[in-house]
């Protein structure tokens with residue numbers, strides 16, 4: 576388990592202090608794929624770099640399996656860091672070394688016995704699907720292949736945590752998906768906890784099970800990805816969710832709608848259409864669909880409907896209550 580306890584990172588620059596991370600406490604469970612989301616300057620990189628103390632926090636503790644890394648001696652920290660792999664947006668491969676040598680470099684740094692290195696390099700290349708690229712140089716690889724080498728290098732010493740710093744931001748959407756798939760496989764097969772930072776909600780939607788949203792150095796919202804997608808609380812979180820799953824109805828359409836407009840959420844297996852049609856039969860209200868979609872988040876369906884309800888106010892209220900009893904989350908978008 577990885578835990579940040581009251582982490583603050585202050586940068587001193589030109590007689591000025593910049594707060595990169597502001598008193599963040601977070602728990603990341605073993606086996607999580609945890610996404611940290613925020614706009615540029617929110618403090619994501621600063622926080623991620625506190626995990627392996629690439630940035631030393633100005634205050635607070637970083638606990639990995641209960642051990643506070645900030646209290647370790649430099650040799651203890653070197654050993655602890657071997658169990659924390661990291662990949663980067665711009666890969667940082669050594670251009671004069673072949674793919675195989677880039678990976679072997681990480682193994683040598685961890686004092687792996689010489690006679691085991693080549694076997695391990697081959698294993699790692701097979702794991703990331705680059706068996707035939709051992710002897711080529713990074714310049715001969717595509718961006719996605721370079722990131723695969725970065726992943727192989729990060730996994731060389733069997734880490735328990737993998738940190739991903741905007742790992743797919745330099746890649747096209749199709750390559751991004753293939754790298755995310757690989758990361759998910761690694762998480763499932765090897766049980767490695769993954770912490771990734773990104774400004775792309777699609778990345779989070781694709782592979783993360785839990786997430787935190789950062790703004791001005793603080794974590795403003797955190798929880799299960801499914802729950803946050805279903806009911807984001809903070810306006811910034813809503814903005815990020817809307818970038819991938821838009822529930823907004825344009826004002827021009829709302830303006831012409833006569834009845835009350837409601838948003839209905841049906842989580843998991845609750846069959847939204849069935850509940851809505853039962854409601855229309857039971858109550859003297861007329862419903863018009865303005866929007867309807869089923870999103871799959873973490874392979875779990877989330878039904879989202881926006882509809883206009885026309886009828887007596889008391890009947891409309893009863894109809895909404897009935898839908899809530901049947902498992903819907905009802906939110907009024909526009910009162911009559």
Ligand SMILES: Nc1ncnc2c1ncn2[C@@H]1O[C@H](COP(=O)(O)OP(=O)(O)OP(=O)(O)O)[C@@H](O)[C@H]1O
Nearest residue numbers: 586588593594595614615616617618619620621622
């Ligand atoms: N080495 C540094 N010296 C001074 N200020 C820094 C340093 N690194 C980061 N900062 C400041 O700390 C704040 C948080 O930056 P950080 O890079 O962690 O944010 P971020 O969310 O990762 O943004 P980005 O996605 O652009 O990297 C910003 O105001 C930034 O200017």
